[in-house]
Amino acid sequence: MKTKKIIFLTLAIFSFSYMATAQRGVRIGYIDMEYILESVPEYREASIQLEGKVQRWKQDLEKSQREVDQMKLNLANERVLLTAELIEEREEDIKIKENEILEYQQNRFGPNGDLMIQRRQLVQPIQDQVFNIVQEIAESKKYDFIFDKSADVVMLFAAKRNDISDEVLRSIERAGRRVQAENKKEKREIEQQEKLDEKQDEMSEREKELQKKKEEREKAMEDKKAEREELMAQRQRERDSIRAAKKQEYEERRQRLLEERQRRRDSIAEVRENRD
Structure with missing residues (x-):
């Protein structure tokens, strides 16, 4: 159902894009x-710490599972020596331990477990920041649509100039520098750097536009060349057909001339034979 909705949304967006292009x-x-x-250092560091926790959780699970396996092996080896009550007690201990493993696994790796919660806590602040920055870029630079390449909407092709x-x-880094600035001098330096970054962004934007126009010109030239070649080929086919x-x-x-000559020769030969 979710996939169908995504496909429908994608088709609707591109249908709208096509109509608007006209x-x-x-x-x-x-x-x-x-x-x-x-590319965000804070995210990388927190991810490494979280991965360390995940490895410890996995080790805890493996240790508990080994203990259960050993309990089962001991019971199998000693079953003939134990009374029914002791066997039942051992089996109950194994069952309790297995339930503890399942509960621990759910608490750590389940849909609402520690791993999912901490990943959301790790990603959410950056996602919120990216969302706000994207809104600003879209409004200031007049974008109609901005997609997330890593999301569920399938992008069969994406030109690098649109990335x-x-x-x-750069906006995230600038925001981080502003937060870390400790005095007026540092703030002034950051402001100057931001102005340079903005100029660089503008230059990059112009370069993208120039690149886009260049590609459009090259495509138009290729189309005209293909049209000329097709016209020349068509004319050649017409000449070949006429020829x-x-x-x-x-x-x-x-x-027809050869046949006519042959008929005349045959007629003359026939007249001579009749005279003779």
Whole structure:
């Protein structure tokens, strides 16, 4: 059901884009959330710490499972020596231990377990920051649509010039520097750096536009070249067709003349034979 909704949403967006293109150029960009997250130092450090916890949780599970396996092995070896009451007691201990393992596994790795909760806590602040930055970029640079390349909406092709992930990352870095600034001098330096970054973004934007126009010109030239080649090929086919038709007509006329000559010769020969 979720996949159908995503497909429907994608088709609806691109249908709208197609209709809007007829009136004006639709501006589309995208980000790669996975790339952004992996490029944020705080996220990387927290991910490493979380991975350390995950490994410890897995080790705890493996240790408990080994204990259960040993309890089962001991029971199997000693069963013939034990009374029914002791066997039942041992089996109950094993069952309790297995339930504890299942509960621990759910608490750590289940849908609402510690792993999912801590991952959400780790990602959410950055996702919120990215969302706000994307809104600002979309409004200031007049984007119609901005997609997340790493989300469920399938992108069969994405031109690199439409990727604004680095622009989002620079905004995150600028926000981090502003928070860490401790005095007026540092703040002034950060402001100057931000102005330089903004100029760089503007230059990058112009470069993207120039690249886009260049690609459009190259495509138009290729289309015209293909059109010329097709026209030349069509003319060549017409010339070949006319030449073949003339050749056929010549062969047919020549054949008729030869046949006519042969009939005259046969007629003359027949008259001579009758005289003799």
